[in-house]
């Protein structure tokens with residue numbers, strides 16, 4: 001596994017945010033992740049007139065992860081349309097945990113943090129029978 005190129009991930013997240021469909025909130029969100037095979041996947045938020053059906057950027061990103069070959073998330077950066085750092089919402093932390101596990105790194109205001117710290121004592125696949 002290569003080192004994480006955070007600059008590239010952050011720029012890709014900001015670029016992805018430009019594709020957001022967010023006429024209701026006005027908040028463009030983009031996310032980019034390094035996959036364990038070295039490729040990068042991205043996502044953006046896609047809202048809906050039925051507000052509760054809106055998709056977060058992290059959700060469309062994991063769709064791309066699966067569609068482009070699967071694998072595990074190694075490092076994730078989330079950015080707004082102006083390049084500002086955004087933290088994933090609680091639901092999306094769970095979504096990231098599913099595909100990256102406790103060791104996946106997230107870009108936070110305090111630097112790169114593992115999901116085990118961003119979502120402590122998480123419920124996960126190992127809790128199922």
Ligand SMILES: O=c1ccn([C@H]2C[C@H](O)[C@@H](CO)O2)c(=O)[nH]1
Nearest residue numbers: 025027029045056057088089092
């Ligand atoms: O982790 C998050 C949090 C929010 N949003 C989106 C959902 C909605 O479109 C907009 C405002 O909440 O931001 C994301 O994409 N990811």
